[in-house]
Amino acid sequence: MQKLTTLISTALLTTSTTLAFGQAHNVSGGYQKPTDPQVIENLEQWQDMKFGLFMHWGTYSQWGIVESWSLCPEDEGWTQRKPEHGATYNEYVKNYENLQTTFNPTDFNPQKWADAAKAAGMKYVVFTTKHHDGFAMFDTKESDYKITSSKTPFSSNPKANVTKEIFNTFRNDGFKIGAYFSKPDWHTDFYWWNYFPPKDRNVNYDPKKHPERWEKFKNYTYNQINELTSEYGKVDILWLDGGWVRPFKTIDQSVDWQKTIKVEQDIDMDRIGGMARKNQPGIIVVDRTVPGNWENYVTPEQAIPEHPLDIPWESCITMGDSFSYVPNDNYKPTKKIVETLVKIISRGGNYLLNIAPGPKGDYDQAAYDRLNELAGWMKINQNAVYATRTIAPYHQGDYYYTRSKDSKIVNVFHLSEGDTYQQPNEYVFQVPDNFKVKKIAILGHKGRLDWSQRDNQITLRSPGTRFNYATAIQLQSK
Template sequence: MNLIMKKTRYLILMLIYLLASFCSAYSQEKRAEIEWFSDAKLGLFIHWGLYSQAAGEWKGKPTKGGEHFMLYERIPIKEYELIANDFNPVGFDAAQWVKTAKDAGMKYVIITAKHHDGFAMYDSQSSDYTIIKRTAFKRDPIKELADVCKKEGLRFGFYYSLGRDWHDPDVPTNWPQKAGRSNTWDYPDEDAKNLPAYIECKVKPQLRELLTNYGTIAMVWFDTPELVTKQQSTEIRELILSLQPDCLINSRIGNGLGDYSIIEQTLMAEIKRTPWEACLTMGRNWSYNKFDTLYKSPEATIRNFVDIVSKGGNLLLNVGPTGEGIFPPRSTETFNGLHDWLKVNGEAIYGTRPWKVYGENLIEGTTEDASQLSFHDAEFDGTPKVNVPDLRFTSKGNVVYVFARSIIDNKFVINSISKEDKINKITLLGSKKNVKWKYFESGLQIDMPLLDTNQIPVYVLKVELK
């Protein structure tokens, strides 16, 4: 047996092993949920809490750290709690939020039930630090959103800060060093903090509430496991599945126990064929900040979305509502751009899987300009800043979808498609005009119809193979 045959046999055996492991690890219903997740491609992330009321300002000055400003400004709990006195989001309309998400093509919604500041944005009986007990609003937005999502056919899930809680005295942290993300101004003795007490007295009771009182929960989106042990992650996972067996859990439950992995504010460098999700912001910040003017263009957002899907992932796109409970005006352009583009090109996104390659460049020597900044968990954006003409691919059955992103010339060569691929037909989604094509030694030459300069310049060719 030659070396190539040995390697092929090894790869086949590994694939069989991984498939068998997957099938044994999950019930048929759970596997169906993971398949649904892989088909869905697009969700809405909502960061909303007391930090939204502050809107990036504290005592008349811009804050550092976005929604993490309690940490960055070292604000004592007794002062930070006073924000709740002014937080009365009477503009909140769950039906409008869900309509906006659905119209934009989103298939699921994730909202912050409890962020690092420890404030519960729902009717928690395990804490008195909640939107019901501390604000004049006296409504449960998590309940209202869950009900509307069910009515409109969107999956619903919640974000929960696991290993950070600046309101609780028993939460130590270890990133980027010991006590690096802990409340050390109210609770200075890091070694005295009792993480098991926090897990048992706050985390588990609140998870039980959220998984019991709000109908079907599609996903639990944990953040920052920090010092959570494998035993604690295991117990939390068992608790979730005992209450909602089909619920998906992200990788930030910690210790390798999630159903799907997460990357944040950056793009994947290669195809990943196990479930994953990229969470990206529309603007600079996760939560509403009145000083934020750096919103991504619809073209940049759709380029990022296509890149993520071509590599096998989902985009969880974040919006930060105001303290009044309204999506910021700058987000409207993004939502509308997604709506218009997906109305034409959605078949190349939903239910697709990566092709044999994720993409190729059209101009030699060019590549996407991803940020070289080191990761920073408050304000960071590692997504590309330049719209480079290039190609991305997805596939479905005998169809390959070719995304021509930000192209300048409607004539180009696809090197990854050759005569061996046996093309039956090529069309341009959203156009009735013919696409001219012919094989070259270097690949497939495309001559697209003249481009509509009024639409977002991410065009999709549907290549049907015999």
Template sequence: MKMSNTAYMTRPCDQWVLCSWFAKLSAVVLIACCAATAEVRSEDAPADKETDPTILANIEKFRDWKLGLFIHWGPCTQWDAPIAWPLTPVATWARADDLPAWVERGKNFDVFSRDFFDLNKTFNPVQFNPDVWAEAAADAGMKYVMFVTKCHDGFALFDTKQSNYSITDPSCPFHENPRANVAKEVLDAFRKRGVRAGMYFSMPDWHHPDYEDPALPYKRLFTPNYDINEHPDKWQRYLKFYRGQVEELMTGYGPVDVLWLDGGGGSGWETDKLAEMARRHQPGILIVHRGAGGRYENYRTPEQTIPPHALPFPWETCMTMGDLWAYSSRDYYKTTRELVHMLVDVVAKGGNMLLNIGPDAEGRFPPQALERLKELGEWTKVNGEAIYGTRAVPPYREGRVCLTRKGDAVYLIYLAVPGEIKPPHVISVSGIQPAEGAEVTLLGREDVPLQWEKQGNGVTVRIPHKLSSPVAGEYPECRHAWAVKISKAIVHGEAKH
């Protein structure tokens, strides 16, 4: 990881992490998803920038998608535990006193770790039905899925021949189920509904002895528990193993649009070799070695946060629908209004939003998550024109109004304040004005032209009473935010686009 090129770092997990290898700080707050990310950093060296026209074109297609689904799942859901991080000695937050499995084992880390790794032997999600997941996501307006094929704990949710620690191995009771090759079932189901396929893969594997040497003290972080320069043979064996698993994913699971490589801290990962192999099997695939920078991090991935301003490179915020990455029966789920507002804020700043849901131990999406997806879909069906395929336009946001652009059109998306369930009578912004002959309408009610007037270099749009004061229950799908379309707009202060 190119720490010298990093202005600030983010890592997706249930908490923030300040690992000893990262900052040598005594305070440790770990994040429990499966990811490592370097975000806003100085410009990568020009020689290391992506130049392949196919990859660059695919990055632009990715930027059109705007909304995706992240899925973290695994045996840990049987314990209501965070994913992977309870195995890390310094991650005391992941073994809290309200975690029954930790208390029941007398808070003995060795016993707890042994039993955590053995959860594969009882993992039997008989209610798993990827068609339900895919249908709900597609109806919500999600254009791509990022499925966690393997997290840091090393348990593979695909049919790997490189390891027996997988859902298709006889040690796992679900191996006899016709849908046991979960990753394939998930991606096939989503593709059938026109949703693009992405794979998350953890570069570290805390279950593999050539990454986490069992003869040495536990570490279980984003670098091995040994010095790779002192043990090059062991490290090369591990690289062969992890590339072998990625090659399985690249060859037996249909077309893949994005390969998300997480947790690869430090140097020595030989990502160039992995990328060559992956693109030989999947031409044009986007590769995101999080935190690496340059040509093998095709877009950046801040997580559990939305940048305060537009960023000068392709990016995607990964955000949990609840508070945690893996399922917990005690999780809190963000409201639909919060989700809509976050999506609009991200898109107005030029990013994508990857929204995470964790299925439960039986293989079901939580009812709260399905409800949010349904309501999110109601909003995107009316207002998706202001979201998908758009780009950022300055000033990006003014107060409650976020801006997006598609071709000559500019959209003014008003975010409702608490308690507000109907659009305001007036929406004003600076720097944007309708061009001659432009039509100004409210999405969902294009049959009613809106009156507008210039205000300096900006515009004030007036929404008539019959639209701003609807009968109770009318257009409830838009009660979180409303989008005004200016079909042909002048953007002051920037070169003509």
């Protein structure tokens, strides 16, 4: 992921999404709605799905450190290196890259992940095929720095091409498939040329002074994305990270991290996107933070916009504290995950929840526990989650609103503060303007309900049924 420290405010349909330790998006006038009918249809289906699984996984899981970023010679909290992994920068890099020779995740079983994610209500998956460190979790022909290399012990395993195994398994279970791919590659000599030391996250030479080297990097990137979109079955989303690799003219000087980009880093997204669409008609392309034709939805990181946005968006948020595997990570309570889902969908977004596999190739048990608890809640409340859209007033007090796409049903979620869900004796909330209530139901309760309406206010007596994490009330129109 991109690590930034920008914190900016959000205004409805205007400036930016709110980010903490995340990534800033200017969405006022920068978003270009796709015109390809197949892309539009794919985006509509994706927006209906609401809930997806993100997975950051690589050799770095063996050290239990943040993904890739310790290789970056910037003095930031997330780039710090542990002395036991190398006394000097060069020694550290050598030891980090040598992790390839010990990476052997023999517990890898993508069906176990797919089963747990599907039960928890997830509908699509985005997997890190290659992060900034350049280690490919697929069988690329462009590099030997990959999981299928003979240098990697796991290469002898029948499931060594983990990207192909994950994509096939999740696709067979009905998931949309997303390929995360880092545009910058800190391993290849075409990006961090060994003639110069790297200075920061950016390319370490001037592409205008060395156009032949930059052309090799462009082709290297193009070829790897061509592999992913032509050799791995149907791919629905191409999720491109590393927004500093961008045309210089697109830099937003109001965003701190973009000010560090000093040279042209245009990799010709028209060529890449055109190829991807030829290989995968209708594929959603997400060129993060680069507004224009190839950012089909925006991706606030580790935070939620404060208000609804009128463009497609997705919050990518970790289940633990880190995107990558950290031993004994602090996993968010299921109540918090449910609340996050409700807030996101009430504002029109999708929730991409990251779970990081460990060095042996499996999740921590705590992650499975959360998914199992989510499964119970989603089984009861899924009708209020999927294929919904925003409706005013969006959020009032403890109540959050969504509607069915035909606007015949309004869903009202009740949340409560604290570690455990506090079910009120009475639910008191406003009805959206011009919505005539004919019938009320609480998902998970089969008995009679006692309710009344005065003007636009509903008072609903809480039934005897007890609910976990949140209550979903459905209003049916006359």
